[in-house]
Amino acid sequence: MGTHVSDDQINAYSKPPVDNRTAEEKAIDAWLPITSSRNAKWWYSAFHNVTAMVGAGVLSLPYAMSQLGWGPGVAVMVISWIITLYTLWQMVEMHEMVPGKRFDRYHELGQHAFGEKLGLWIVVPQQLVVEVGVDIVYMVTGGKSLKKFHDLVKCQDKCKDIKLTYFIMIFASVHFVLSHLPNFNSISGVSLAAAVMSLSYSTIAWGASVDKGVKSDVQYGYRSSTTAGTVFGFFGALGDVAFAYAGHNVVLEIQATIPSTPEKPSKIPMWRGVIVAYIVVALCYFPVAFIGFWMFGNSVDDNILITLNKPVWLIAMANMFVVVHVIGSYQIYAMPVFDMIETVLVKKLRLKPTWYLRFISRNTYVAFTMFVGMTFPFFGGLLGFFGGFAFAPTTYFLPCIMWLAIYKPRKFSLSWFSNWICIILGVLLMVIAPIGGLRQIIVQAKTYSFYS
Template sequence: MVGAGMLGLPYAMAELGWGPGVAVLVLSWIITLYTLWQMIDMHEMIPGKRFDRYHEMAQQAFGEKLGLYIVVPQQLIVEVGVSIVYMVIGGKSLQMFHDTVCSSCNKIKTSYFIMIHASVHFVLSHLPNFNSIGVSLAAAVVSLSYYTIAWTASLHKGVQPNVQYGYREKSTAGTVFNFFSALGYVAFAYGGHHVVLEIQATIPSTPEKPSKGPMWRGVVIAYIIVALCYFPVALIGYWIFGNSVEDNILISLEKPAWLIALANMFVVVHVIGSYQISSRLVFDMIEAGLVKKLHFEPTRTLRFITRNIYVAFTMFIVITFPFFGDLLSFFGGFAFAPTTYFLPCMMWLAMKKPRRFSLSWWTNWMCIVIGVLLMVLAPIGALRQIIIKAKTYGFYS
């Protein structure tokens, strides 16, 4: 979970303000921890059966067909959204690395750096096996490294002269829409529920020692680490830069140059691995659909063409709309809010059937309402920002 989405949290704080910002961060931490607990608990709620995939649990809750129709498109949107966001942050981090280590060099267009980053994926996507354990370990190390650099370098820089903590937009409409957009930043940062069942499926389980025990202990430790990562970056970054902070905290940090360059390279390494892990599910879904539905032969040629087309597609979207923060916000609300904030609650109500108007019933319905509002409002704010920037942005220039 501790990934590139964390870099946008100080900007989200700037659009939310101190009070609402802290409230949204804390509330999201509590809600997503609660929905994770629900999924872990429901994993083996039927004796002798394990729901090892998100859609399997949805099928049990909503029915064979409806469960698939609800969850599979949502998971696909999540994975494609992650791929697009990581493609743009990878290209922009490469650009920041170049501009930091060679400030006197000629400037190179962002589009070219995105192409350089994409070229790595054109190669890696064809590896027959991708060791997600090794990649996850490397991603954890580098993400903890650049998160530490982000907040310690901010603290070292000190509160900036004439720092302001009010909303940057002067109009009421702009402030409200930016507030909506900031909710998507937070939702993206807390995403990760779409793979929790696959992780729990790897844990041995017996009636005496069910998998939910060690899984829950692991989640608690993970969420303590998440809090230690997110809150310092969000609060210190906003405290130091105020409402002038960029949508990527590393852009606001310029010195020490070597440390900021190192942090950007850590980000590049992280998103390369994360892009590959998120893309594997998409590759499997596309190739399985072509083979089973359209009766293509499962050959290397099919694999080569489909994977190259997918990488090229994400690269094209990012070159067209290289707006890191706004894409982060859009997919945070539209893709991550359902799988993270309210779908687990809906499945809990359908499968556990808590007593009407009980504490569990009210808690789940409150989470559902919050999650649906997040799914609706965050993309609206993000799309407004994309449209405003598109008016003055020179496409492919």
């Protein structure tokens, strides 16, 4: 791809890596969640990436299509799939670009590309916004899906309406337990179940849509009757799509769990897992987005399972699958945050790495995401706002900037052009998508009462 690797780098691969860490540093790294276990197989990479990628965002894709229209919608979906696969490949390649060293965390790669301090300031705030933002949105999604399941199963005739707030609290209670699993490999069972669920509820979403058939009065024009509404809706929908491709924020942390030797670097099994994951992503995203929009047109809800009410048992089951899936997704995105929190507590504040330090810090984080999710459950608007504001940089163009800074491909080469195209498209997405998402939040907030 027009990249250059020096002779020194090639020769260094034959030398065993030198470990200059002190005994205390080794003990801390063995305790921190990202570096404590390195015995994952390639299929761990596959289902961790599926769980990270195919989240709640897939259910909003028909709604995003209704804001974008057929032509732009199909183009945005396909181009996003290609660009994000390319940038994910770059991150997998850069994980061990320095012989004998692994960039186990996104910010470590950023520090190598931009410098110790600047790298931290560029990467950490964006990564935190993405990971904490996803966890807050998943709190809302889990609560909404639990409520939908309850209403479908228990309230076929009539029963007392229970606040969404309570369902979010029920969903959060699971994480007060699961958050104490120490590292990525320990949540592999939860992640596998979540990956299976994502494929299951995506299939139910488009399968039930096909079964219902095209609505008699279906319309494919833009949802809004005003020009301003159409433009802002278009912007917000771009953020929804960006949100759907968010796995890059945890990819280096996932790769860190795979063993690596000079003969078999971790990028080989990791890339195999990524390819499998992206095939699953395509099987989930494209049918749900295109068939959902084809059947319901611009009357589809921001969560397609809300649009589908029958058959009751199938839609209830799909909502329960969503709950199981976002339980796993929440943990995948929370693990790097736990790692950051615990690193600061142990390395900066010099606190002892104990079980009760982990117990307090992780429970505090879960309680925080639960509280924010209960306070601001604007599902569609949150997707659009976070999707543009933070997902576009970390997914669409930050890997490209780091690639250009580190490898310095020849000007006007294929690699140079590819990266600059991704950067330009990503920056446009980052600028315009949050505008639409923020407007949607403001519109929904007019009719919203807190803790409803």
